[in-house]
Amino acid sequence: MIDVQYAVVLGVLLFGVGLFGALRSTNAVRILMCIELMLNAVNLNFVAFARMLPQGSAAGQVFAIFVMAVAAAEAAVGLAIILQVVRQRGVAHVDRINLLKG
Amino acid sequence: MSILDRLVLFLPTLGFFVLGTVILVSAWMVGQVRRITHAAFFMVLAFTGVAGVFVLLGADFLAGSQVLVYVGAIAVMFLFAIMVSDLKELSGPAAGSGPGGSGSRAPEGDGEAAAARTAARAWVLLAGLVAVAFAGIVLAAVAKAGLPEVSVPAASGEPTTVLIGRELFTKFLVPFEVASVVLLAALVGAIVLAAREDKDRGLGEEADSGAGAAGRRNGGVTA
Amino acid sequence: MEWNLVLPELIVTGTGLGVLLLDLFLTGGGRRAAGYTGLAGLAAALVAALRLMPAAGRGELAGPFWQGMVVGDQFAVLFKVLFLAVGLVVLMLAVDFVERRRMPAGEFTALILFAVLGMMLMAGSRDLIVIYLGLETTAVASYVLAGLLRDDVRSGEAAIKYFLTGALASAVILFGMSLVFGGLGSTGLPNASALAEALAGAGPSAAPAVPSPLLLAVGLVLLVAGFGFKVALVPFHFWAPDAYEGAPTPVTAFFSVGPKAAAFAAILRVFAPFLVMVPVSGVEGKALALLPSIFAVLAVLTMTVGNLVALVQRNIKRMLAYSSIAHAGYILVGLAVATPRGLAAVTYYLLAYAAMNLGAFAVVIWLNNHGTGDEVDDYVGLSQRAPLAAAALVVAFISLIGIPPTAGFFGKFYLFMAAVEANMAWLAVLMVVNTAISVGYYYAVVRNMYLQPAAEPGARAAGPVPATPLVGTALSVTLVAVLALGLLFEPLARLAGLACGGL
Numbered sequence: 001m002i003d004v005q006y007a008v009v010l011g012v013l014l015f016g017v018g019l020f021g022a023l024r025s026t027n028a029v030r031i032l033m034c035i036e037l038m039l040n041a042v043n044l045n046f047v048a049f050a051r052m053l054p055q056g057s058a059a060g061q062v063f064a065i066f067v068m069a070v071a072a073a074e075a076a077v078g079l080a081i082i083l084q085v086v087r088q089r090g091v092a093h094v095d096r097i098n099l100l101k102g
Numbered sequence: 103m104s105i106l107d108r109l110v111l112f113l114p115t116l117g118f119f120v121l122g123t124v125i126l127v128s129a130w131m132v133g134q135v136r137r138i139t140h141a142a143f144f145m146v147l148a149f150t151g152v153a154g155v156f157v158l159l160g161a162d163f164l165a166g167s168q169v170l171v172y173v174g175a176i177a178v179m180f181l182f183a184i185m186v187s188d189l190k191e192l193s194g195p196a197a198g199s200g201p202g203g204s205g206s207r208a209p210e211g212d213g214e215a216a217a218a219r220t221a222a223r224a225w226v227l228l229a230g231l232v233a234v235a236f237a238g239i240v241l242a243a244v245a246k247a248g249l250p251e252v253s254v255p256a257a258s259g260e261p262t263t264v265l266i267g268r269e270l271f272t273k274f275l276v277p278f279e280v281a282s283v284v285l286l287a288a289l290v291g292a293i294v295l296a297a298r299e300d301k302d303r304g305l306g307e308e309a310d311s312g313a314g315a316a317g318r319r320n321g322g323v324t325a
Numbered sequence: 326m327e328w329n330l331v332l333p334e335l336i337v338t339g340t341g342l343g344v345l346l347l348d349l350f351l352t353g354g355g356r357r358a359a360g361y362t363g364l365a366g367l368a369a370a371l372v373a374a375l376r377l378m379p380a381a382g383r384g385e386l387a388g389p390f391w392q393g394m395v396v397g398d399q400f401a402v403l404f405k406v407l408f409l410a411v412g413l414v415v416l417m418l419a420v421d422f423v424e425r426r427r428m429p430a431g432e433f434t435a436l437i438l439f440a441v442l443g444m445m446l447m448a449g450s451r452d453l454i455v456i457y458l459g460l461e462t463t464a465v466a467s468y469v470l471a472g473l474l475r476d477d478v479r480s481g482e483a484a485i486k487y488f489l490t491g492a493l494a495s496a497v498i499l500f501g502m503s504l505v506f507g508g509l510g511s512t513g514l515p516n517a518s519a520l521a522e523a524l525a526g527a528g529p530s531a532a533p534a535v536p537s538p539l540l541l542a543v544g545l546v547l548l549v550a551g552f553g554f555k556v557a558l559v560p561f562h563f564w565a566p567d568a569y570e571g572a573p574t575p576v577t578a579f580f581s582v583g584p585k586a587a588a589f590a591a592i593l594r595v596f597a598p599f600l601v602m603v604p605v606s607g608v609e610g611k612a613l614a615l616l617p618s619i620f621a622v623l624a625v626l627t628m629t630v631g632n633l634v635a636l637v638q639r640n641i642k643r644m645l646a647y648s649s650i651a652h653a654g655y656i657l658v659g660l661a662v663a664t665p666r667g668l669a670a671v672t673y674y675l676l677a678y679a680a681m682n683l684g685a686f687a688v689v690i691w692l693n694n695h696g697t698g699d700e701v702d703d704y705v706g707l708s709q710r711a712p713l714a715a716a717a718l719v720v721a722f723i724s725l726i727g728i729p730p731t732a733g734f735f736g737k738f739y740l741f742m743a744a745v746e747a748n749m750a751w752l753a754v755l756m757v758v759n760t761a762i763s764v765g766y767y768y769a770v771v772r773n774m775y776l777q778p779a780a781e782p783g784a785r786a787a788g789p790v791p792a793t794p795l796v797g798t799a800l801s802v803t804l805v806a807v808l809a810l811g812l813l814f815e816p817l818a819r820l821a822g823l824a825c826g827g828l
Contacts, residue, residue: 007159008244008658010122014129014148015500016237021133022493022652023229028183029138033145036176037129038496042167043168045159045503050290052249052507058269059512061262062277064164067499069170069281070461073288074492075176076469079183080292081488085474085481086187097674240504243543249507275329276394280446280458283338284465287439290345291469294432295484 004048011044028082032075039071118158125151138184146177163263327390330377330397333370333405334445340366340437348431356430360420363434367416367441371409377402381528387827389451393513396451400824401671404448404590407676411583412441414683417799418690419575425694428473428573437579440466444587448594453502453512456591460498460555463584464491470579483571490564494554501547505595508541517598517828542612545599548592549619555588559626569646574693577642578686581649582679589656589675593668597828600663621661625755628654632762641689642699644766645682648725651763652678656739657758662747665825670739672821677724677732677810684721684803687796688714695790707774711762711790715774717800722767724807727760732810739818 018041021034043064050060128147131291150171154166270278328335343366344359351358377397380386386397416437423430443462446455468491472484506512550561557565569577599613631651638644656678659671689699691714697703708715724733737760744753792800810817 004159004243005249006118006122007155007242008249010125010155011503012237012240012244013126014152015496016134016233017126017129018496019236020229020233021129023232024226025133027138028485028489029180029187030133030141031348032492033132033141033180035489035492036130036143036172037132037148038493039499039592040149040168040172042496042499042503043164044152044155045500047156047159047164049503049507050161051159053510058265059454060160060506061164061266062269062274063457063503063506063512064161065167065266066277066281066458068167068778070284070458070465070495072119072171072176073284073461073465074495075179076292077288077295077465078488078492079179080295081468081484083183083186084295084475085485088476088478088481097519098543132707149495192554238718240543240547243504243539247508247537247539249537249540273392274394274454276391277452277454277458280443280455280462283341283439283442284458284462287462287466287469290432290435291465294429295475 002050007048011041015041032078121151121154142180192197333374336370337442344435359431367413374405374806378524398827399726401449403824405445417795434617448590451514470576478569483568486564487568494551498551501544504540505677508534509538520598524589556585557632558623566643566646567741570643576692586675617663624657628759632759635766644793662743664747666745669822670743670827674736677736680806681724687800688718691796704773705777732807735814
């Protein structure tokens, strides 16, 4: 038996780890990976909350499916943008992106 | 209750904690390992772990989609991108670090290097603070929120596919159509950005998939 | 009625698909046809949206449509009209620019259309799923638009920065939404009256109206941070100047108005019920009561930093980027006030801001099309070279500063009054101080145009600057709107009040 709260806690922790990775990384590809992990954490939350709803609504799971679709779209566009920058400047520059520094 | 029964009941809990540990450790490694290819493989591991948790939560359809979309499509796309950019780096004249070195490369000049390293450390600290503050606040809220305690047996009965399918095409029809526009916009955008040749020069056709475009550039680099 | 309600969205989507197909058959100079098709589609959608206005005003469209996924209240229709108008003006400004810089015209037009579609969905739904998908439609299209100058390094840099911060912001918004979902127990947002009703009397229903207000409150705070990224509020603004400077100028004009206004529409839609609702007791109540204070702090930070940093900018696109950050700060004043009048002031200000900022960008694009650079120093002596452009820019700046006959003045005045009425005079005073600071950087450009001698050695592109029909039309439309929105302040303010009343 698993208490659904544990899944929410796992979601929060995973999101935190992903957030830390995204903020500290300087490589665009790695930042994008961390963002994908954060989206996974959100999906964990949605599924867990959906289980708690009294009427057993599917809304949470459906939301998670949409998040997956959007994550795929975002990753495709993001990698295309990264490849464009690689073409323009070489990898060296993609390595020097720092989100916090702006 | 016999010991065997207790064990069977305990197994999902054990599985959950094992999976949780795997997920968190691999997610941590994604941000930390030196080589970007290794980061990608840790990412795959985390995705797979999340799929396992979905199974435990009784979301079988989502678990399947998770494997297909994240492990199958997104991770492969990442590996493609890494391959392509590393090839470029090896063949390009720009002096670079090892493949996928993550910002550990110091700029020239000793003083500058030291300053850069200090600044980098400060940013890491700040990032850590932000993440810890976030997790702390939200966890405190979750703990205080008084969520209903719902236990999920491992095998919670009928599959969710029917329910999700019905909801997706009735209640959530409008979002479903919008999602198709998101995907179309991403498709068009990825092609237009990644396609190498200008249409005006008439060199190549652009009606191709993103992976095809990446492959073409791959050829262009070695040529 | 269901189909009529989504007719503008259907037209925009259909036109986007049509443009993509049409583009396959276009070559060389014929590429402009893609832009014209897009313009026709947006105009048709605008007509369709305007035709919804009377019915929306009578409240006939308020009911949930499409299983509660789409609402057609006055707020939704008003913002749809605004977004379609913005799309129309931006596309008019872009056609020449796209051709001259050899950008892919078909894809550009289609992406603008998809972005406008996403913006309309953000304003036109009360369901978190649709709001999120609308947000992402706009965002995905915007990331690509920023990078469409494929040979320009700065464009690629703008795209990558915009993308990484945007994706991070989306993840934070999504996490906030998941908590709101957990707190509310559904993806549908309540409107203010329903929420107040549910909270006041526990009601006949046994189930609590809001199962977990604390989760809801934390989720809302996260949404503030996420949307703060999207509209470039100050601790989250660092990406904006680079993205605005590097992106193609018509796209910059679009970013500074379109997605920003759409994000504010979503903020109003999501937060309004909780800002004006009956306070809940306990920790939850305190967390929810914190929201206006958070908005107030962000407002002060955003307008002050935006204006101060704008003072030292030498590039006009960068300056306008900081100026637009500052304006987001003014808009937040209305949310910090957290009264119905404050929300109405936000709505009116968004209309005014769209007109005046697009006017300023129209001039920058017009001049850029004829070889004038984007540095403030390139505008030296402009009043002799291009008197019309210089005069138009002055009008736009007058409104951006907030000097009387223009829409900008009435927008600030409305916000000011809302703040004073709500006993937040200190915020109103800070707004006035900031307005005074902002005169500095707008005036620097005006001084360059009018008071510096034109024939400096090395001044380039000394020829006259003719207007092309499209850019000329777009500029006239925005300037007329700047004046008309000011003159029609009374009815528009009433409309904004009615629109926000239904939130």
